[in-house]
Amino acid sequence: MCPVLGHLTGRLESADIDAEHRIAVLYQEFGGPLLRHVRKSTGNDLQWAEDVVQETLVRAWRHSARLQWEPSLIWAWLLTVARRIVIDGRRRKSVRPHEVEPPEVDMLAVPDSSERALSAIVVAEALRSLSEEHREVIEQTYLRDRTISEAAEILGIPPGTVKSRLYYGIRALRVLLQDKGVAG
Amino acid sequence: MHEGVAAYVLGVLDEEEVEEFERHLDTCARCQAELKEMADIPSRLDDLKHSAAASEDDPPPMSMSR
Ligand SMILES: [Zn+2]
Numbered sequence: 001m002c003p004v005l006g007h008l009t010g011r012l013e014s015a016d017i018d019a020e021h022r023i024a025v026l027y028q029e030f031g032g033p034l035l036r037h038v039r040k041s042t043g044n045d046l047q048w049a050e051d052v053v054q055e056t057l058v059r060a061w062r063h064s065a066r067l068q069w070e071p072s073l074i075w076a077w078l079l080t081v082a083r084r085i086v087i088d089g090r091r092r093k094s095v096r097p098h099e100v101e102p103p104e105v106d107m108l109a110v111p112d113s114s115e116r117a118l119s120a121i122v123v124a125e126a127l128r129s130l131s132e133e134h135r136e137v138i139e140q141t142y143l144r145d146r147t148i149s150e151a152a153e154i155l156g157i158p159p160g161t162v163k164s165r166l167y168y169g170i171r172a173l174r175v176l177l178q179d180k181g182v183a184g
Numbered sequence: 185m186h187e188g189v190a191a192y193v194l195g196v197l198d199e200e201e202v203e204e205f206e207r208h209l210d211t212c213a214r215c216q217a218e219l220k221e222m223a224d225i226p227s228r229l230d231d232l233k234h235s236a237a238a239s240e241d242d243p244p245p246m247s248m249s250r
Contacts, residue, residue: 040230065210073216076223077209083195083226084202120235123228141196142229148196166194167187170225177228 022064026057030078037079041086048089056082087145126176134169137162189215193222194229 034053042049059081060067066077127135140151141162148166152159188205191197197205209215 037227040227069216072220076220079223079226080193080195080219087195116231117235119228119231123232127232138229141191142194142226143233146196147198148191148201149198151196163191164187166196167190170190170194170222174222174225177225 023057023061026060026067030057030060030075033075034078034082038082038086041083052082052085052089055085090145122180123177126173126180129176130169130172133165134172137165138169138173141166186212186215186218189218190222193219194226 031053034056035049038049038052038056039046042052056078060074060078067074069077127138130138136155137151140146140155141148144151146154148159148162152162155162185205185208188197188201188208192202192205192209209219
């Protein structure tokens with residue numbers, strides 16, 4: 001999952017490295033894996049996926065202190081940056097209805113491997129084993145593309161409570177998925 | 185503050201909250217460790233999201249009608 005980046009830290013740290021070279025190294029190390037990952041969320045829209053990767057790496061370059069982290073942490077962080085860019089893009093598209101692709105097209109464009117279908121069944125089962133409170137906040141935030149604040153309003157509970165339940169809910173979900181062998 | 189890591193990983197924080205959390209993340213080893221542990225979860229949830237949206241014949245695994 002995480003690209004093998006043992007030599008990355010040294011390459012980014014060397015004193016003579018200039019900004020341009022640094023972003024080239026970022027592309028070389030993370031560009032491919034990131035593009036493969038992002039394409040799962042953008043469907044067949046390769047142009048969009050490439051834009052997301054570029055924006056992600058530009059943001060990474062702006063926060064160069066984080067590039068001193070260990071590679072697996074950099075990778076985890078880059079995934080969160082890329083995910084937010086995709087979510088923002090999707091939101092922007094949905095406030096301009098004439099530019100919207102029907103969501104079904106977007107979803108169906110992704111080849112539905114049997115592995116993925118199996119994972120969906122396992123995840124659904126794991127969600128059902130969570131407590132009602134935990135399942136509810138996961139469903140009302142991530143699964144419905146809503147922020148904490150939006151979900152809090154709908155559920156009629158404080159944002160801090162949503163955030164906290166989400167934390168314990170995601171931890172519980174991770175343990176369940178780990179037991180079923182579908183999470184690292 | 186530590187509890188924000190799940191919302192951060194899922195991308196459901198507001199913009200200002202993201203910046204606030206990232207400042208915390210820069211200095212918190214515990215959240216850095218949990219970020220790595222949770223990084224794979226959104227992809228797993230996406231598997232469910234996509235399959236629920238794509239299959240019209242089967243009832244969705246949960247009440248997930250959009
Ligand atoms: Zn923390």
